Amino acid sequence: QVLLTESGGGSVQVGDSLTLSCSASYGGYDMGWFRQAPGKERDWKERKFVASISATSRTIMISDSVRGRFTISRDDDKFTAYLHMTNLRSEDTGVYYCASRSGRIAEVSPPVVDHWGKGTLVTVST
Numbered sequence: 335q336v337l338l339t340e341s342g343g344g345s346v347q348v349g350d351s352l353t354l355s356c357s358a359s360y361g362g363y364d365m366g367w368f369r370q371a372p373g374k375e376r377d378w379k380e381r382k383f384v385a386s387i388s389a390t391s392r393t394i395m396i397s398d399s400v401r402g403r404f405t406i407s408r409d410d411d412k413f414t415a416y417l418h419m420t421n422l423r424s425e426d427t428g429v430y431y432c433a434s435r436s437g438r439i440a441e442v443s444p445p446v447v448d449h450w451g452k453g454t455l456v457t458v459s460t
Contacts, residue, residue: 336358338449344456344457346456366383366387368384395439432450433451
């Protein structure tokens, strides 16, 4: 069982930047980020893919909705993945979940992952 802990969420203004972190209990897995509108956290199937990075960092996938504004990276020495968000928009508001999988994390619905974090809230206001 991989334990995932997100951090870095908060309230920001439109156009600001924010970096989320996901600390895993151990490494070797593909890591990804999903998001969900506030208030709908119970239905994990509605979580929307944001980005993923393979265990080797060779494969990175970014959703078209955030491409050019968000990037993903990982530090395997720290078992940590990051979501770097820039030029934030109000529609980026949501609960951001970290996920891991012993295989590729792709942009499919419902999500196919092995483990989820508990989420961190990002609020973007005008």
